[in-house]
Amino acid sequence: MSDIAVTWAKAQECVDAKGVRDRNAKQTLVHLASYVDAAGEGWAAVGVLALEMDVSERSVQRGLAKLKALGLIKDTGRTKVFEKRVFPIYQLPLDTGHANTMRRIKAERENAQSKAWGDAGVTPRAGVGVTQVSPQDVASVTPTGDTGVTQIGKENTQGLKPFAGARACKAACEAWGDKAPERVAPRHVERAWLTVIERSGVSDDQLLGAVLAAVARDPDFGRGKAMNLDRWLDEGRYEPWLSLAGEAPAATASSVWDGPQDVAVAVVGAMGAAAVPSYLGQAQWDGERRVVLAFTSFAAQRLREGAGQALRALRVTVEVGGQRSVRHG
Structure with a gap:
């Protein structure tokens, strides 16, 4: 599963030439995206997609056909054999369209603002001192595109300098x-x-x-x-x-954690040696309550998820701590 592909799929518009939105196609795209890799390639059984979407297999097939027509999925020509059935491997064009929903919202807002400041549909009358600029039949004029859409993966070849970072x-x-x-x-x-x-x-x-x-x-x-x-x-x-940027990793658990060493040993056993400087390095120890007071909620979450069972065996719990100067035991 690729988070990139799912994020991309949620931001795409499944609209035909008449401007009609196809919700079935959009749902099919999002569910298919959950089975592709970071490069946008993957496959999924029609029956599986139908079960997840709670629709008929025929609805999924219609959705796939519409997505092909819209260019939102491409058949790679390769196949996957699963349970004696052959399924096509699809390619999602992740380098086109909106990168994510927020980018789409921003693009639509910029589009709306651009239209609001543009021609309101009033055609000036000839002969009153108004010069018509860029008439429709001038082929050398490049029409304005969708300025809010970021075409990811397209190199800028217009001589612009790369961003500072x-x-x-x-x-x-x-x-x-x-x-x-x-x-x-x-x-x-x-x-x-x-x-x-x-x-x-x-x-x-x-x-x-x-x-x-x-x-x-x-x-x-x-x-x-x-x-x-x-x-x-x-x-x-x-x-x-x-706060840890540029710091060298600590050589031993005791050099970064001044709480009980059995706590550090439990964390190392469950999460690896790097977890001690990463998550215990700035933590406090409340000896009276036998609580590891993590410096951030992120560190506390990691400790609970990675070493929770080992710490509970020592009757140790994890909370988010306050100031480092407060220490007990």
Whole structure:
């Protein structure tokens, strides 16, 4: 399953030449997208899609046919044999259309504003000092396109300089891709990167440092559960790593965790050695209640999910902590 493909599918418009929306086709696209990989290729049995969509197989077949007509899915010519039946492998054109729903909303708003400031449909009368500019039959005039649609994957060849953080963004993609290449889609990452820089106020170097810290120390990479980098950025998962950017990983558990060592051992056993500096490094220990006070809600969630059973065996719970100066026991 690819989060990128599902996010893309939800943002597409399934509208025919007459402007009629096809909800069945849209539903088929979203469900099919949940079975493709990060490159947009995948297959699914018609019966499975029909069951998930709670419709007939004929409805799914109609939806697939409409999606082909709209260019939202393409037949690769390759097939998959499953339970003695042959299914086509489809390609979703992830490099076209809206990258996600928010981009579509922004594009539609910009389109509406553009139309509001344009020609209101009033044709000036000739002979009153009005010069008609760019008449419809002038072939050398390029009509204005949909300025709000980001065509992901299309290189800009008009001599424009790359955005200021291109170097840092590229380095982040390379670092993430070294451990989880299937979780990096550069154009999607670029879009998410620009959004983070614009909204958060962090610098490109700070964000790159957070990425490098996460790649080096997040135990999810060791367990093969790394997120898509663009989603990691969109959801603000970089924030806990900003304070760790540039820090060298601690050599031992005792150098970063001054609570009971059996707690650190339990975390290492359940999540790997990198979990101690990542999630216990800034945590507090409440000895009276036997509670690990994680520095962030993100760290607390990771500890509960990854080492909850091991900690419960020690009668230890995890909460979100307050100031580091408060310590008991």
